[in-house]
Amino acid sequence: MNEAINNVYEHSVNDAQGNKVSLSQYQGKVLLIVNTASQCGFTPQYKELEALHQTYHDKGLVILAFPCNQFGGQEPAADSDIQQFCEINFGVSFPVMSKILVNGPEAAPLFSYLKDQARGVLNTRAIKWNFTKFLINKQGQVIARYAPKTKPTSMSNAIAALL
Structure with missing residues (x-):
């Protein structure tokens, strides 16, 4: 039997x-967890995510991006190519993790x-598209x-209120 998970840090x-x-x-940091994709209409949000990272990282914000190919096949690349894409096109310096499934x-x-x-929306559990964001307290x-x-x-x- 799995014990109940009480917070994000147990993952x-x-x-x-x-x-x-x-x-x-x-632990003790504020997290912003985002499912991402390189070929999505929302992909330019990487630039704003990097701006948040630059503004709040030293105050305790950690942004974690999780590439996902479940929405329109918009993240077909391998992890190494995704890393390169994020760095070259958006200057991303926060962690971009391994590609995952979110649904x-x-x-x-x-x-x-x-x-x-x-x-x-409407109390749905499923993630509807790329760039759904979850804000986690300390x-x-x-x-x-x-x-x-x-x-x-x-x-x-x-974010500032949680820091």
Whole structure:
């Protein structure tokens, strides 16, 4: 039997090189977790995410991007190519993790947890598209879920309040 998961820090994920990373290393930080894609209409949000990273990283914000190919096949590349794309096109310096699934029976446990903690429109559990964002407080609790169309910079006040 699995013990109940009480916060985001109890999860592990894979980095872009396939190494297991425990989110417990981010305890005491505010997290912004985003499912991303390189060929999406929302891909320019990487620039705003990087701006948030530059503004708040030293104050305790960690942005974690999780590429996903479940929405229109908009992230077909390999992890190494995704890393290069993000760095070259948007100057991304926050962690872009290994490609994952966010919906369905094979969804990453982290995203299953996030969806359970913060439902979408009409109380739906499923993630509808790329660039859905989850804001996590310093205790590892999910505070808010933001729609793909929500611009990252519009979240500045909510992030600052948690820092």
